[in-house]
Amino acid sequence: MPGWDISPSGVGVVVSRVGDVMKVLDDIVQAYAGDVEAAATAAGTIAPGGASGEHKRQTGLVAAALAEFIEGTADELNFIGTRVGRSVNGAVDATVAYRDGDLEMAAEMQQRAAGLVMPDMPDGWKAGRL
Structure with a gap:
């Protein structure tokens, strides 16, 4: 009987490694959100007086641009996990x-080699007489 082209145990190892990476x-994605927020806060404003006093709560152009960037890329970022999950499940x-197909073929080959009557063959026909 021919050897395996795919190693189920090898696929299991790779799937496990992908899980570890995910x-x-x-963790990186969670830190990313905090880092962007910190960058927006640290960017300051163009308002007179800098980041002191009542201007501390205002956001500037950099913060607005970062907010737009996050909003524009959120779907792609969130979908990374979905894509990886679907790929792993597909594998x-x-x-x-x-x-399962290989086991089914192996059982069929063993039945043929033993000369057993195949259930889908006409009465009296043996697998060896194909």
């Missing part, structure tokens, strides 16, 4: 289907 990526599903 945990790190999630797992394909590997399971490959394994």
